[in-house]
Amino acid sequence: MHSQAGAPVSRRRFLALSAGGAVGGAAALSGCALQVSSGVSGSGENVTVMVNSGDILPEQVKQAQEDLGIKIALVKFDITKLIAMLTSGNPPDLVRGVGAVDAPFYAARDVAENLDPYFARSSVLKSDDLDPVNDLWRFDGRTQGKGPRYGMAKDFSQDSMFWYDTAAFDKGGVGYPPETEPVTYEEWLDNAKRLVQRKNGQTTVFGGSFNGLTRSTLLATMTASAGGSLFSDDFSRVDFTTPEARKALTWYIDYCRTKVGPSLIQPDPNGWDGPTYQAGRLAMSNAGYWMGGMIYPDKKLAPVSRLAPAPVFAGGPRISACQGGTGLWMPRRAKNKDAAWRVFEWFFGEEPARARASGGWGIPTLKSLRSLMPDQEDYQKRVLKVQNNELKHFSVVSFTPYTRADAIDALFNQIAPAAMNGQLSVDTLAGRLNSAINEQMKRGKEQVG
Amino acid sequence: MTVDQISSVADRPGAAASAGRAQAAGRPRTSMTARRHRAFYMFTSPWIIGFLLLTITPMAYALWLSFTTFDGISPHWRYVGLGNYRELLNDPVTWDALGRAGLFAVTSVPLSIIAGLALAVLINRPVKARGLFRTLLYLPAVVPPVGAGLAFKSLFDPNSGAANGVLTFFGFDAVGWLGDPYARYVLLMTVLWTAGNVMIISLAGLQDVPRELHEAARIDGASAWRTFRSITVPLLSPVLLFQTVTGMIASVQTIMPLLLAPLGDTSGITTVPQSNYLYMMHVFAQYFALGRYGYASALLWVLFVLILIATGLIFKFTSGVVFYNVDPEAKK
Numbered sequence: 001m002h003s004q005a006g007a008p009v010s011r012r013r014f015l016a017l018s019a020g021g022a023v024g025g026a027a028a029l030s031g032c033a034l035q036v037s038s039g040v041s042g043s044g045e046n047v048t049v050m051v052n053s054g055d056i057l058p059e060q061v062k063q064a065q066e067d068l069g070i071k072i073a074l075v076k077f078d079i080t081k082l083i084a085m086l087t088s089g090n091p092p093d094l095v096r097g098v099g100a101v102d103a104p105f106y107a108a109r110d111v112a113e114n115l116d117p118y119f120a121r122s123s124v125l126k127s128d129d130l131d132p133v134n135d136l137w138r139f140d141g142r143t144q145g146k147g148p149r150y151g152m153a154k155d156f157s158q159d160s161m162f163w164y165d166t167a168a169f170d171k172g173g174v175g176y177p178p179e180t181e182p183v184t185y186e187e188w189l190d191n192a193k194r195l196v197q198r199k200n201g202q203t204t205v206f207g208g209s210f211n212g213l214t215r216s217t218l219l220a221t222m223t224a225s226a227g228g229s230l231f232s233d234d235f236s237r238v239d240f241t242t243p244e245a246r247k248a249l250t251w252y253i254d255y256c257r258t259k260v261g262p263s264l265i266q267p268d269p270n271g272w273d274g275p276t277y278q279a280g281r282l283a284m285s286n287a288g289y290w291m292g293g294m295i296y297p298d299k300k301l302a303p304v305s306r307l308a309p310a311p312v313f314a315g316g317p318r319i320s321a322c323q324g325g326t327g328l329w330m331p332r333r334a335k336n337k338d339a340a341w342r343v344f345e346w347f348f349g350e351e352p353a354r355a356r357a358s359g360g361w362g363i364p365t366l367k368s369l370r371s372l373m374p375d376q377e378d379y380q381k382r383v384l385k386v387q388n389n390e391l392k393h394f395s396v397v398s399f400t401p402y403t404r405a406d407a408i409d410a411l412f413n414q415i416a417p418a419a420m421n422g423q424l425s426v427d428t429l430a431g432r433l434n435s436a437i438n439e440q441m442k443r444g445k446e447q448v449g
Numbered sequence: 450m451t452v453d454q455i456s457s458v459a460d461r462p463g464a465a466a467s468a469g470r471a472q473a474a475g476r477p478r479t480s481m482t483a484r485r486h487r488a489f490y491m492f493t494s495p496w497i498i499g500f501l502l503l504t505i506t507p508m509a510y511a512l513w514l515s516f517t518t519f520d521g522i523s524p525h526w527r528y529v530g531l532g533n534y535r536e537l538l539n540d541p542v543t544w545d546a547l548g549r550a551g552l553f554a555v556t557s558v559p560l561s562i563i564a565g566l567a568l569a570v571l572i573n574r575p576v577k578a579r580g581l582f583r584t585l586l587y588l589p590a591v592v593p594p595v596g597a598g599l600a601f602k603s604l605f606d607p608n609s610g611a612a613n614g615v616l617t618f619f620g621f622d623a624v625g626w627l628g629d630p631y632a633r634y635v636l637l638m639t640v641l642w643t644a645g646n647v648m649i650i651s652l653a654g655l656q657d658v659p660r661e662l663h664e665a666a667r668i669d670g671a672s673a674w675r676t677f678r679s680i681t682v683p684l685l686s687p688v689l690l691f692q693t694v695t696g697m698i699a700s701v702q703t704i705m706p707l708l709l710a711p712l713g714d715t716s717g718i719t720t721v722p723q724s725n726y727l728y729m730m731h732v733f734a735q736y737f738a739l740g741r742y743g744y745a746s747a748l749l750w751v752l753f754v755l756i757l758i759a760t761g762l763i764f765k766f767t768s769g770v771v772f773y774n775v776d777p778e779a780k781k
Contacts, residue, residue, distance in 0.1 A: 080737060083521035109523045201623035202608045264720055265628055267711030269606045403740075410738035413719040414726075417629075440739060447523035 045339045050075040050092040091331035093340035099136035099325030104401035107139040108448045112150040113330040124349035131365045136325035145396040151329030155362025157288025159323040160310035167304045168283035179386045182309040192260035195283040207260035208284030216408035217323035222248035226313045235400040240430035256420035265420045293361030307383045320393040402444030411436045515747035520740040533747035550728035557640045558696040565647025573655045590645035598708025632722040654688035686771040
């Protein structure tokens with residue numbers, strides 16, 4: 001039966017037409033979205049950059065439009081939105097990522113662009129000017145730190161270093177940690193136990209915080225500090241039962257169990273160390289150089305704050321890795337790669353990079369910008385000296401390409417609290433972690449192909 | 450008036466005459482029925498298109514995903530048939546989370562209905578500043594859940610929260626409210642905090658109860674409790690059924706535990722204490738922390754079917770006790 005002009009549309013036909021309309025509407029919406037980052041090379045084009053608020057400031061976007069002739073559209077970083085954009089074939093042109101953990105993940109899945117050809121022809125980002133931390137963004141198909149570059153870090157810290165509040169040490173009658181030689185993890189924990197202050201079952205001052213950037217990078221780095229590797233040679237499995245990994249795990253569980261600092265079973269309501277340290281409620285913060293950006297403007301806090309080298313395990317190698325190396329990468333299916341690369345150069349080598357370097361929020365990732373690091377005040381000179389000395393011990397601790405750090409953290413968060421509360425032995429915990437994380441990595445390996 | 454009746458109106462001599470006039474004026478012949486149909490579809494089409502785009506399409510997509518190993522990024526996914534559903538049946542974490550969600554529903558829904566009804570009864574009485582009380586009691590329900598979550602997190606923080614401040618002031622030891630086993634009680638408190646939603650609907654129901662029935666009961670010597678039990682509750686039963694069904698659906702889908710969790714990032718989903726690790730937390734973790742889009746979609750479809758079954762069971766078991774106050778003559 002065919003409908004005629006003027007005749008009522010049957011409900012069935014109407015629903016069919018609506019479905020068609022919905023599909024058409026979806027296609028139209030998708031078409032609209034596709035226009036966001038399409039365009040031809042040259043002046044006046046658009047580049048979509050997915051970052052966190054604060055990574056690129058609105059005034060910098062305005063300045064970039066004037067200087068580069070490129071309009072930058074900022075999209076708030078959100079992993080679910082990124083996945084949706086990648087899946088729909090409409091990715092941002094540049095995306096925020098944590099080099100230490102994201103680079104192998106995206107490179108192995110063939111969604112990140114090999115930037116070697118771009119670096120080769122760049123007059124702003126020259127290979128010999130790149131700090132070794134940028135090797136976190138290299139991946140040769142098997143190992144992080146080797147092979148093509150898939151991104152670059154905007155700044156970095158050696159994240160196992162820690163800040164300490166000399167006023168808290170004075171109050172607790174505890175000697176300051178040395179600034180040239182590292183303390184051992186055992187000494188760090190002992191200090192934290194002496195510095196923690198409690199009243200009526202409440203912790204009024206945390207002795208120290210030691211949680212790393214993520215639990216997975218923390219434990220991988222600590223295992224390396226104990227002389228081992230958390231991952232198997234082909235990065236397809238973890239093993240928490242090796243003596244080195246077990247040593248790292250035991251220390252971390254002990255840290256949580258003693259409740260000297262924030263942990264899963266004693267969370268910091270502020271969500272991160274900064275405000276707690278600033279309020280005088282945290283004696284030591286394992287936050288690395290970048291927290292200087294928050295400390296320096298506080299004229300009361302800055303003079304009493306000092307930076308100390310990354311702890312070591314007694315008898316273990318001195319390793320001071322970067323657990324972050326946050327920066328940008330370019331999706332392989334980005335629509336506007338040339339313009340995106342120009343923004344990339346501007347972000348890492350021009351005005352925004354200089355602003356970051358002089359602000360104290362991390363170490364610049366171009367050697368040529370090191371001279372901009374703040375050193376006007378005595379306390380800044382002191383911190384910089386410790387930091388420069390620590391750079392000698394920098395190393396890349398490779399991460400697996402088979403899963404995101406978030407996934408390992410999620411499984412750890414689920415399993416470990418029982419051990420932190422004393423309901424599970426470290427050996428049982430190690431076994432359970434191996435089982436859950438290796439299952440996840442097995443699925444990841446299958447996805448990589 | 451039925452559609453047939455409307456059609457018969459169009460067939461009347463007057464209607465034919467007006468159609469003839471329209472034809473004579475050169476306008477297309479459009480019957481009243483067609484115009485009514487068109488108006489109906491024009492008015493409903495925004496909803497239908499929205500429903501198809503935003504409900505049916507994602508549901509169909511999720512159903513398709515549930516048969517795959519898709520992780521959102523990798524191109525090397527494959528079909529696993531019912532593999533995700535089979536895994537789900539053998540996953541103790543899933544069953545534990547489902548059990549906790551069920552327990553949470555059977556605890557929180559009656560509690561919030563009782564609390565909301567009690568508040569509604571209180572503010573339905575002729576007291577001074579009744580409007581003010583209604584506003585104050587309803588106010589928490591309009592606070593966005595994220596704000597309420599943050600407020601509760603601060604209030605019950607073990608080291609700096611007001612709850613432990615009060616306890617320690619009276620000489621008691623501080624309690625780890627946001628960890629096991631206390632976290633479940635904090636979660637229940639957040640639910641009761643929004644009892645104003647239930648209150649406002651119950652209040653509307655209470656005001657619909659004919660006053661003369663209460664007066665008749667009073668004259669017959671019925672106590673206040675008897676009047677409430679034998680008149681108010683039966684007449685409110687459709688409202689209570691509505692609240693039970695919508696409350697059950699909302700409670701098994703609650704994301705409140707996440708807002709009370711220590712960490713707010715993707716992996717933070719699993720920092721939810723075990724007692725608050727409800728089914729939706731498990732779904733969130735599978736989607737966003739572990740990147741298991743296929744498995745998580747299977748979890749969602751199972752939840753959808755379970756909600757349908759639970760809703761059907763609620764209707765079945767309450768059919769004899771829900772009193773619909775309709776005029777029997779109206780059906781004729």
